Amino acid sequence: MNSMERLVAAIQGKPADRIPIFCNLLDQGARELNLSLEEYYSKGEYVAEGQLKMREKYGYDNLWSLFYVGKEAELLGCRRMIFAKDGPPNVGEMVLRRPEDIPALQVPDDIYSHPAFEEQRKCLRILRDEAGGKYPICAYLTASMTLPAILMGMEKWMSLLLTGPTALRDELLHKCSLFFQREIEAYRQAGADVLVYSNPFGSTDFITPKIFQELSLPWMQKDLQPGGTAGVVYYCGSSPFNDVIETVIEHLGIQVFYLSPMDDIRTGKRRVAGRGLTCGVINDILLIDWTREQVRAEVRRIIEAGKPGGRFLFGTLVMPFTIPEDNIRVMLEAACEFGEGETVC
Amino acid sequence: MQSGSGIKTGVEDRPDEKMDAARQVFLSPFIRRYHEAILDTDHPFARQVVTEGLEQGILPEEILFKIVLPSIEQIMVSVSEARDISLAQYFIASQIASEVVEELIPRFRQSPDMVGRVVIGTASGDFHGLGKRIVIGCLKAMMVEVFDLGLNVAPEQFVEAALRANAQVIGISAMMIHTARGENGCRKVRQILKEQCLEERFRIAVGGAPYRFNPDLYRQVGADACAENGIAAGKVITGLIREVQRR
Numbered sequence A: 001m002n003s004m005e006r007l008v009a010a011i012q013g014k015p016a017d018r019i020p021i022f023c024n025l026l027d028q029g030a031r032e033l034n035l036s037l038e039e040y041y042s043k044g045e046y047v048a049e050g051q052l053k054m055r056e057k058y059g060y061d062n063l064w065s066l067f068y069v070g071k072e073a074e075l076l077g078c079r080r081m082i083f084a085k086d087g088p089p090n091v092g093e094m095v096l097r098r099p100e101d102i103p104a105l106q107v108p109d110d111i112y113s114h115p116a117f118e119e120q121r122k123c124l125r126i127l128r129d130e131a132g133g134k135y136p137i138c139a140y141l142t143a144s145m146t147l148p149a150i151l152m153g154m155e156k157w158m159s160l161l162l163t164g165p166t167a168l169r170d171e172l173l174h175k176c177s178l179f180f181q182r183e184i185e186a187y188r189q190a191g192a193d194v195l196v197y198s199n200p201f202g203s204t205d206f207i208t209p210k211i212f213q214e215l216s217l218p219w220m221q222k223d224l225q226p227g228g229t230a231g232v233v234y235y236c237g238s239s240p241f242n243d244v245i246e247t248v249i250e251h252l253g254i255q256v257f258y259l260s261p262m263d264d265i266r267t268g269k270r271r272v273a274g275r276g277l278t279c280g281v282i283n284d285i286l287l288i289d290w291t292r293e294q295v296r297a298e299v300r301r302i303i304e305a306g307k308p309g310g311r312f313l314f315g316t317l318v319m320p321f322t323i324p325e326d327n328i329r330v331m332l333e334a335a336c337e338f339g340e341g342e343t344v345c
Numbered sequence B: 001m002q003s004g005s006g007i008k009t010g011v012e013d014r015p016d017e018k019m020d021a022a023r024q025v026f027l028s029p030f031i032r033r034y035h036e037a038i039l040d041t042d043h044p045f046a047r048q049v050v051t052e053g054l055e056q057g058i059l060p061e062e063i064l065f066k067i068v069l070p071s072i073e074q075i076m077v078s079v080s081e082a083r084d085i086s087l088a089q090y091f092i093a094s095q096i097a098s099e100v101v102e103e104l105i106p107r108f109r110q111s112p113d114m115v116g117r118v119v120i121g122t123a124s125g126d127f128h129g130l131g132k133r134i135v136i137g138c139l140k141a142m143m144v145e146v147f148d149l150g151l152n153v154a155p156e157q158f159v160e161a162a163l164r165a166n167a168q169v170i171g172i173s174a175m176m177i178h179t180a181r182g183e184n185g186c187r188k189v190r191q192i193l194k195e196q197c198l199e200e201r202f203r204i205a206v207g208g209a210p211y212r213f214n215p216d217l218y219r220q221v222g223a224d225a226c227a228e229n230g231i232a233a234g235k236v237i238t239g240l241i242r243e244v245q246r247r
C-alpha cells in the first residue's frame, strides 16, 4: 500500500496497513542539502530535492511544496524576507504600511505564471514527476481572514478588524479572498493534492463566536465556494477549533480537520462524527527537549485517542529546526508501531 | 477600595460608607455595560460608556479603577474558571485600557501612585508586536510605567534601557522558537545581568507562543516568570516589581 492509498483509505474509512503519518519538515531540508536557509529557499529544485530526501530518509507519508508562509506576501509585492540561521524566514517588509494603502493593493490575475510563483511551480513539477500519485503533495494557503496579518502585521490587522474602518477592512478581505481563490486554483493546476487552508482567525481562541459567525464563516465561504473543498484541510495555525467543527462541516463541507495539540482528540472525532478525517497533532515544540520515553508515550496517547473507529491521521505542526533527528525517528517509529492495522467501524 | 491587583486607587477611604454604597449603585450599570462591551469586542460602545459616565459625573479615577480595571480583573476570573477568552477580547480590553489611561490620568485630581517601571520589547530577530502591545495596555491600567523598546531588540539594549529607566522588570516577547530559545534572546539578557552583577536589580518576564506551548521553557532560558496572556502578564509583572522593591 503506498502513502496516497493509505491517505485515501483513511479519508474513506476503509482498512489500511496503518494510519497515515504526516511529518511537516520544512527548514530541515537545508540541512540535508548542506545549504544555508537563504540559499535553500532560493530555488524550487533545492526545496523539491530536500523534500524528497527527507521523506525517503524518515519514511513518513507526505511531501510539501511550501517554502515559507511569507511567499504569499511576495506574490502580493513584498520584496524583503528576513532569514535566520536556525529558524524560519519572516516577512521583512509590510506591503500595507497603513490601512490607507489598501485601495492600491493589486491582486495578480494569474498566479500560476507569476514570477514570484516560479520557484514553487518548479518545485511542484519535480515533486509531481518524482512522486505524484504515490505520495500526497501538500500546499499551504492562508485564508482571507488571516492573510492581512502578513501584509500589515498582526497588530494593525487586529486593530482594523475590530475597530475599523469597516469599509477598508472589507475591501482588504475582498482582495485577500480573491487572492485565495486564484492561489488555490494555481496550486491545483500545479499538482498539489492536499490543500492546507490555514486560518487562525477560524478559531475561537482568536475571535469570539460572534465574529466567527459574522465574519470568519462568510469569508471562508467566499474563499472556498468557487473552487470547492476537494483536498482542503481545515487548520487554524495550531490554535484549537473543536467547537467550530460542526459548523464548518455544515456550512463549508470541509472533510479533513487538522486539530491543534490543544484540542481534545476524542471530542474532535466525536464532532466530525464519521463525516471525514480527523488529524491528531503532536505538540512538536516539546520534541526539542523530550526523552525517547516521553516522545513514545505522547505518540501513543494521541493514537490511542484517535485511532479507534478509523478515519484518523497522525501529524505534526511545522517542526522546529532544532528538534534532534533522533526524536524525529523515535516519533515516527512509534507512530508506525501504534498506528498499525487500522480499525474500521 | 483596594482593587484585586493591590493597586492604590486614590478613591479609597471614603468617609461615608453609605455614600459609597450609593455610589456603587450609581456606577453598577456602567460597570456592567462596559464589561459587556469588552466581551462583545465592541470598541465604540465601550468608549461610549466611558464618555457617558464622564458626562454624568463619574470621576476619571472612578472610570479607571472602578470600571476599566475591574473589567480586566473579571476577565482574569473568567479564565481561571475555564471560560474561554479570545485574543480579540484581550486586545480590546487592553486597547481601551491604554486609551483611557492616556486620556484620563492627566485629569486625575492627584497623580496616582505608580506601581513601578518596566521596559519591554520583542526579542532580537523577532518582529511580532501584538503580544507586547496587549501586555503594555494591561500594564498601564495596573499603573505600571512602561517603556516600549519596540521590535527586534538586542539583549544589550534591554539591559541598558532598564538601567536608564531605573526599571524593576525587563519584559521580552518572542513568537518563534529560535527567538525564544536562541543565543540573542532572554538567555543573553540573563548572562549580561549576571556579568554586570545586576540580577538583584532586575527581574525578567517573558511571553509568546513558544512559552505557551512549553510552560517550562521560561526557566530554561533564564527568565523569572512568564504569562499566558496579557492580563496574566500584568499580574505576574506587578508581582515581580514588588519582589524587587522589597529587597
Ligand code: B12
Residues within 6 Å of the ligand: A026, A067, A068, A069, A070, A087, A088, A089, A090, A091, A142, A146, A149, A150, A153, A154, A198, A200, A236, A237, A238, A239, A317, A318, A319, A320, A321, B087, B090, B120, B128, B130, B131, B132, B134, B135, B170, B171, B172, B173, B174, B175, B176, B177, B178, B205, B206, B207, B208, B209, B210, B212, B213, B226, B227, B228, B229, B230, B231, B233, B236
Ligand atoms: C497567527 C499566526 C500566524 C499568522 C500571522 C503571523 C504574523 N505575522 O503575526 C500566519 C498564519 C501568517 C503565520 C505565519 C507564520 N507562522 Co505563525 N502562528 C500564528 C499563531 C496561530 C498565533 C501567533 C500570534 O500572533 N499570536 C498573537 C499573540 C498576541 O498571542 P499570544 O502568543 O497568545 O500572546 C499572549 C501571550 O503569549 C502573552 N505575551 C506575549 N508577549 C509577552 C511578553 C511578556 C513579557 C509577557 C509576560 C507575556 C507575553 O500575552 C499575549 C497577549 O494575550 C501561532 C500559534 C499560536 N496558537 O500561538 C503560530 C506560530 C507563532 N507561527 C509559527 C510559525 C513557524 C510561523 C511561520 C514562520 C511559518 C513559516 N515557516 O513560514 C510564519 C511566519 C510568517 C511571517 N511573519 O513571515 C510557529 C512558531 C514556532 C516556531 N516553529 O518557531 C507557531 C507557534 C505555530 C506552531 N506551533 O508551529 N502565523
